[in-house]
Amino acid sequence: MRRAVPPLLGLLALLLLPLLAIEPRAWLTLTVAGLAMGMLVFLVAAGLTLIFGLMDVLNFAHGALFSWGAYAGFSVALLVNGRWGWADSPSVLANAGLLLLAVAGAVVVSSALGIVLERVIVRPVYGQHLFQILITLGATIVLEELIRIAWGPNDQVMPVPVTFKGSWDVADLVVVLRFPIIAIALGAAVYAGMWWLLHRTRVGLIVRAGVENNEMVQVMGHDIHRYFTAVFAAGSALAGVGGLMWGMFNQSIRPAMGGEQLIFAFIVVIIGGLGSVTGSLIGALLVGLSYNYVAYLVPKAAIGVTMAIMVLVLLVRPTGLYGTGK
């Protein structure tokens, strides 16, 4: 894993460099927010990059699945809170239960949509990039409009469980927002889970082999299309969870949120290298951190800096940090 070292060093430098310009307490808050944002973008980018790596499909509908996950989770949260008041109750258990149920709702809805998308829309156009892009773009328009019809076109306020609102004071010195910590923990857990799945199980082995050379996997007697559907569903589920968490992070959701997040995810996937989950994680953290630092120092340059990182990475490594150049 010698290749992993330079990007990690870059990440570390990026973490510490802003300390020159920002006072330590603000730096800590920004770092936590940046890591949380990075982890949430990672959830979206991980699915995107895996789907691309395995199936060679650039899925523009990923952003719509993100929105659908957020809205599905929102409906579950609203329902649960309306019936038992789990979001407003001070009990940690009830709060966690609400979060779990909402996540389950997001996972079920967005993975189901993902399966439908893969089977109906994407499967007929495997191998034709132009039509893949066009057709998933069409699906995005339809899915986003369906949200506007089902939930209305306006912003909705996301119910956030009490335990995860506000902040923890550590020794009266540092104030740490609670929700970002949850998001970071979730992102880290997802990454660990994906790593274990990809590197320590038989399914993961086949998926990785498929990324490497999917014809060979077929020749070995595996039904690659079943794995395609499974990976598409898993990627969609991750996007859905990402959408829900992003909605809770901002405490509001909008039908167009997915499209905006998709652009971040694209940048992250390009930085990390198409098809690499680790690359996506590093890319997402880079983008999340630098976005927050720069937004604090020079608010208007925030989007520009993520673009600058992307351009810089492409200059040095045209295939992205961990890309194989496939």
Place this chain on the structure above:
Amino acid sequence: MSGAGGLTPVQAARAAARRRRWREPTALLRLGVLIAWALLPATAPSFQTLDLALKIALFATLAASYDVVIGYTGIVSFGHAMFFGFGAYAVALAVGKLGAPTYGHLLLGFLVGIAISATVALVIGAFSLRVKALFFAMITLAFAEFALILAVQWSPLTGGEDGLSPKLPGVFAAGASGLVGLSGRLVTYYTVLAVCVGCFLVMRRFVHSPLGRTLQAIRDNELRAEALGYRTFVFQLVASSFGSVVATVLGGCYTLWVRYVNPESALGIPIMLDVLLMVIIGGIGTLYGGIVGAAVLLTARTLLPNLRGLGATVFAGSEILQRLSERWLLYFGILFVLVVFFFPKGVLGTLREVVARRRRAATPEA
């Protein structure tokens, strides 16, 4: 080896095509469309019709310039509306912000817009086309979003969300009576129409040139083209930059006609989707398909508000039904998916296929 008359087979085929050119029924059709557009101001009942007609011409040309990139070169760009916006903003800024408007300012606006677009297109292409044409789609999308945010945030220069409404110089100005007693509007109409026709001719030349043929070869099979010794990267770069520059010129014309530019009307992702839809409906890789696509889409868009009012009265009882009738973009999306699925060649492409099949049936030999 050259053939009997000192011509290579390719040259002979081209000469034959050139002789046939004016005998094709579509040549007359094209001429007819052009004459209709030229005569329209004399017969148009209202300004709204005139406005719609010119916008169709403008967006048809824009769709054609996008077709050069997506249909003839096979690279998907989401930055085409951005280049259109560069032109629109460059002209609006040059004419509106540098003191009293003159023709020099107008020219300057176009030239600066073209220079910026060409540079940006080359830079984006240099980053993304090197590895994979797919990168281009993602990176242009990111850049387009960046340009949109820039236009909104940099309000001292761009006017932010409110945009700019520049005053035009000389014969283009509203009240001025021009050369032969034409009003400023009409002078603008004919100028923009002439630019559109000019752009079409240039693009036609471009795609039928040896360069254009190489591009189509790359689109059809990149590996083969590379194996034949073409540097595909350079060709793709040239094509995407060419398309972007044409889009910039059209953006400038848009400002000239509408006299107003804001981020939403000239730069946004919705414009990009419109143009994409026009190309798909008209037929990808047909150049003239954009005319059909633009006519269908813009006419529908103009008539839709009336339909929406109708929907509100018919479905007054049910909120869901009312919402369903309001979300016309949903139907565009469904139409889009269906067209891509069942008529991937669009209206013009499908027509051409039918005609070609019939011709083949008529002359079984050949």
